[in-house]
Amino acid sequence: MKILRTKNKGKLVFIFLLVLLLIGCTNAKENSSEKERLDKSKPLPIGTVVKLKQMKKSVMIYGYNQIQVSTGKQYDYIAVPYPEGNISPDYNVFFNRNFIEKVMYEGYDSEEGKKLRKKVESNMKDN
Known part of the structure; x- marks a missing residue:
């Protein structure tokens, strides 16, 4: 035994x-x-959920190089509160890549998305 x-x-x-x-x-x-x-020099895929500095609520990215109508200022990203999504234009969040504290979830990545992000990346370097 x-x-x-x-x-x-x-x-x-x-x-x-x-x-x-x-x-x-x-x-x-x-x-x-x-x-x-966390490489902030490269754009994140659409659908990515991030935690922003000085914000309690996470947001989901849904666009790049957006101009905020009220200020005329251009930002790297536009997002909506997560998990609520699009509530109204008043809840859109405009921010630049340096405001990202943490990536909570990376969005869907496709060949078409990669091509778009390469264009966006070159625009970010120019600005």
Whole structure:
């Protein structure tokens, strides 16, 4: 009986170490993708949910290079409160990339979206 218990302990230790290794690999991947998402020089995909500095509510990006009519000022992004979405034009949030504190969720990314963001990125560099 003692032999069986020793073999089982060895298997359990092996499985435990394997699980720890896999969890560590998953966390490393998440951390590196988080760093990629926080590159503020590159535009974020439409649908991305971000936390902005000095705001409690998260917002969802739905446009680039928008001009706020009331001020005539151009901003990198326009967004709506998340999860409510579009309530009315009074709730639109205009902000520049340097105001992003954290990316909560990255929006859908397609080839068409990547092409648009490359154009937007070159406009951001020019400004």
